[in-house]
Amino acid sequence: MVAKIKTGKSLNGALNYNENKVKQGKATLIETSGYFKDAGDLSFNDKLFRLADLAAMNQRAKTNTVHISLNFPNGEVLRDDTLRDIVKDYMLGIGFQTQPYLVYRHEDAGHPHVHIVTTNIKRDGERINLHYLGQNESEKARKGIEIKFNLTRADEQPKQKPDLKADVSAVEYGKAETKRTVTNILGYVLRAYKFTSFPELNAVLEQYNIRADRGSKDSRMYAREGLVYWILDKQGDKIGIPIKASSIYDKPTLKKLEEKFGLNAQLRKPFKENLIKILDEVLAKPQTKRGFQSALRAKGIPSILRQNDAGRIYGVTFIDQKNKTVFNGSDLGKAYSANQLSAQLLPDPLTKTAGQYQKTPDQGTFGLTSTAGDEMLDVLFAVEREDLAALNKFKKRKRKGLNL
Structure with missing residues (x-):
């Protein structure tokens, strides 16, 4: 299991992302926690205002949205009730068990996965600390869940060799297993093209709707010379979860790419x-x-x-x-x-x-x-073209009632 935690300040954007997938028939709401109605009776505003009400308890917090995806390898068959139990254990493990949250099962990728939308603002206005949440609490919870539910362990998944006979064309997210597709395209591009820099490599990869990403210059990943690969949607926005270079066959890490740059400079x-x-x-x-x-x-x-x-x-x-x-x-x-x-x-x-x-x-x-x-915003927190009048009106009524 691989857990990916994204934080931001748009509950509306995170919720819209999942609700739009539901409308497209690519996702299903399979669980709610901390709501006062059954899942089938919740309107969009019910889902949003429950979280927004808590977020409003701390007006100074710049981050109030937590959007988590739990991803499982292709071929791992998990029923909805099993996924509910996994999510419950995971939220307990990261300290979010008392927070309201929504769980969506997605069918828009080549591997099973769920998305969880919640907030880190508690009823008393305190914030749940997100610092190193993914590295510490999330990793401990993940490992425990893999053992308890007999899941394929993330650090034991075999690296897939690129299929040299596979048709190499632009990726369309959800049509095939993400890691397999990225592996095949990377295998072809690294063999066939002569590039001498990171931007030149991306110029080629973006033909296939893939981008190599080192992270922002002030990020820990950049400082440690880390590298991930993203799939891009039709608008060029990153979608899904990134794949670590070290987890791909033949490890196309930054160090290995830099070794190719010098050789390619002569070959071209x-x-x-x-x-x-x-x-x-x-x-x-x-x-x-x-x-x-x-x-x-x-x-x-x-x-x-x-x-x-x-x-x-x-x-x-x-x-x-x-x-x-x-x-x-x-x-x-x-x-x-x-x-x-x-x-x-x-x-x-x-x-x-x-x-x-x-x-x-x-x-x-x-x-x-x-x-x-023009840097691409993370798709999980892209603010949708949704009319926010309802939310703004709700907040104004709340402030008026408090005589603020």
Whole structure:
């Protein structure tokens, strides 16, 4: 069993994530604890306000949402009543047994898993300490549950070899077992492509809806040179749970990747001049940014232009699909650097929609632009496009009743 704990400040977002899965037929509410109605009689507001009422007891707390997923290996058959017992033991083990919570069984991935939504604010307004919760209490609870329920132990699961005959195409979360799919794609990409940096590797992986992630620069994972792999949804947001590099066959850790960077720098050299020749042909006539990318795509060279809010290009990467090589513009020469291309390429034309002009819409990840600092928020806590009027109205009534 693998437990993943996410914390945040949007109860509405966490609840909406699970309720939307229910609407799509991909999840089922199998248990509630600390609610005053049966699960089948609870409305969305009933579910939300029970947690929001407790969260409101501590207005100073920046974190009031806890969203947990318990994940089991593919092939482990667990009935709902067994999952309820596992969740009960787990919540007791991490000190949340008296908190209200909702348990959803999800069927949107290739492995069995449940999501738990709760709050860390207690009735008296005190906060349950979340510091090292995953490393300490959660790990102890996990190990005890694996023994009690005779589950496959997380640290004893065999590493799956990549299937060299598997069809390698963009991942669609939930259609196949996550770890198996990521293993197959990584095996292919690391064998076939010649990249020389972490961003260049991600430029390739994101073609397949996968991203390698070191964590934020101030995180413990980054400091310890850790690495995980995420599956991305159609919007490029991380979805599901990450897979540790060390748990994948052949361990594609940061250290191993860095060893490949130097070797690949030599292996890609013979293909540099041909790529420059193609770029010169495309740049021989005036090009808009989008036209430049389209012309390259037609020649089998997806390109990524990273732009700031003002539209200035601050980074560019080219992927030669024929020769499986990846180059940053500056590695090809000054003429192909971000600064030079930003000065040379014309802005994209505006389109007129509903009486107003706007930029031409994006059409995908590759061959398109991205905005500076556009880091993907964790999907579990992405604030849904949900009208919050009901919640705000509830809080206003509560404050008015307290004469605040």
